[in-house]
Amino acid sequence: MLAQHLSHSCPAASHSVSTMNAKTSSAGEEETSGMSNETLGESGCWGEAKRRQVIRVAYxxxxxxxxxLFMQIGVMPYLAKSLGLDSVGFGYLQTIFGVLQLVGSYIFGRFADQFGARAALILSCASGSIFFLLMSLSTNIPLLFLSRLPGVFMHGMPGAQKVITDMTTPSQRAGALGKLGFCFGVGIVAGSVVGGVLSTKFGVYVPTYVGLVGSLINTFIAMAWIPSQTKPKSDHHVTEHSTSQSGSLFSIREILHLMKFPGVMEVFIVKVFAGLPIGLFMIMFSIISMDFFGLEAVESGYLMSYFGVLQMALMRTVWHYCIIVVPMVFAFNMLATITDSMLTKAVPSSSTGAMLGICASVQPLTRTVGPTIGGVLYKQFGVSSFGYLQLMVNLSLFVYLLKSKIPLKR
Structure with missing residues (x-):
């Protein structure tokens, strides 16, 4: 009778009830994750509406x-140059930031598992505020390097992914995570354009002031609109049990344990190698924009706002650049969504934050080794070398995926 009443009064509740009834006869992660519709301890239409509201806030x-983030990425080379930092020093600056985020990404994921997605997002946004504050005070090179330190906990995208992962069923997850690609596009377009315009018209420090105020606002949004517990109650008990056994925020044993789940290591390897050539080019983008194309800060911002993730092969002008990037952006976003969705489904719900942290370490890893490798490629073989590298990597991965036994349909 209760199920019939809910089915008439609320379609979402009817779906939740029918889903739970269907799952009771089977074991596994789908059963636990299928209770996501009752997140925040509520049921029916109100619970579903609140869940969607929280997900929209995460977006x-x-x-x-x-x-x-893209505001500061666009103006950073010009700020560094104005302080007298040469290309080698700028490479060191990028490497330090990459190392900090590489170390912090997994710690951030474990923090999210133990203390919740809300606490993790607040930590990320607060760290961003300190980052921009120090950057706005960077009137010399040592202060500029010091401003990179808060980057160890700046992981807004993995934090949002954690919220979405907690509040969706496995069948909903890929679509919900895919919408973050739109947020990524908005960030590139708005950040690159606004950063370029502000730095050109008002000075290179103005974007840092905007970033400081904006990060503070983001912190308050996370505090006000993200619930303290985003996991379903059943998952919350599993999380408490799991973290009590491995309370350390950084555990090599836990990383190795996650990599032993079926398909995880193989999918992660594909994610790393597929993103490496793109990451190398992104690192060198600011240098190429100034050196190869001769662009000013605002022009570089306009260009980055068009494509975000870039690839160059057999091209000589900016227009060739723009044409090539269309399939590249599509492929990159699809790859990121699919691999993140597969990896979070392959591990227990109590470890999704740690898994997302490991996924988030791919870009910092590239930024760590990228300045050296990218500099050599650009200097020795030219701009087109990035395209050839991507072509060879993609062909190799294509053959590997055809012959592998990765459970791609999970």
Whole structure:
């Protein structure tokens, strides 16, 4: 009778009830994750509406965070140059930031598992505020290097992914995570354009002031709109049990344990190698924009706002650049969504934050080794070398996936 009443009064509740009835006869992760519709301890239409509201807030936080991030990425080479930092020093600056995020990504994921997605997002946004504050005070090179330190906990995108992962069923997850690609695009477009315009018209420090205020606003949004517990109650008990056994925020044993789940290591390897050539080019983008194309800060911002993730092969002009990037952006976003979705489904719900942290370490890893490798490629073989590298890597991965036994349909 209760099920019939709910089915008439609320379609979402009817779906939740029918899903739970269907799952009771089977074991596994789908049964636990299928209770996500009762997140926040509520049921029916109100619970579903609140769940969707929280997910939308996560999208907003991610879009704002990426906007501020790309604002500073666009102006950083010009700020470094104005302080007298040469290309070698700028490479060291990038490497330090990459190492900090590489170390912090997994710690951040474990923090999210133990203390919740809300606490993790607040930590990320607060770290961003300190980051932009120090950057706005960077009137010399040592202060500029010091401003990179808060980057160890700046992981807005993995934080938003954690919220979405907690509040969706495995069948909903790929679509919900895929929408973060739109947030990524918004961040690149808005951040690159606004950063370029502000730095050109008002000075290179103005984007840092905007980033500081915006990060503070993002912090308050996370505090006000993200619930303290985003996991379903059943998952919350599993998380408490799991973290009590491995309370350390950084555990090599836990990383190795996650990699032993079926398909995880193989999918992660594909994710790393597929993103490496793109990451190398992104690292060198600012240098190429100034050196190869001769662009000013605002022009570089306009260009980055068009494509975000770039690839160059057999081209000589900016227009060739723009044409090539269309399939590249599509492929990159699809790859990121599919691999993140597969990897979070392959591990227990109590470890999704740690898994997302490991996924988030791919880009920092590239930024760590990228300045050296990218500099050699650019200097020795020219701009087109990035395209040839991507071609060879993609062909190799294509053959590997055809012959592998990765459970791609999970």
């Amino acid at each position: 907003v936080i991610a879009a704002l965070d990426l906007t501020f």
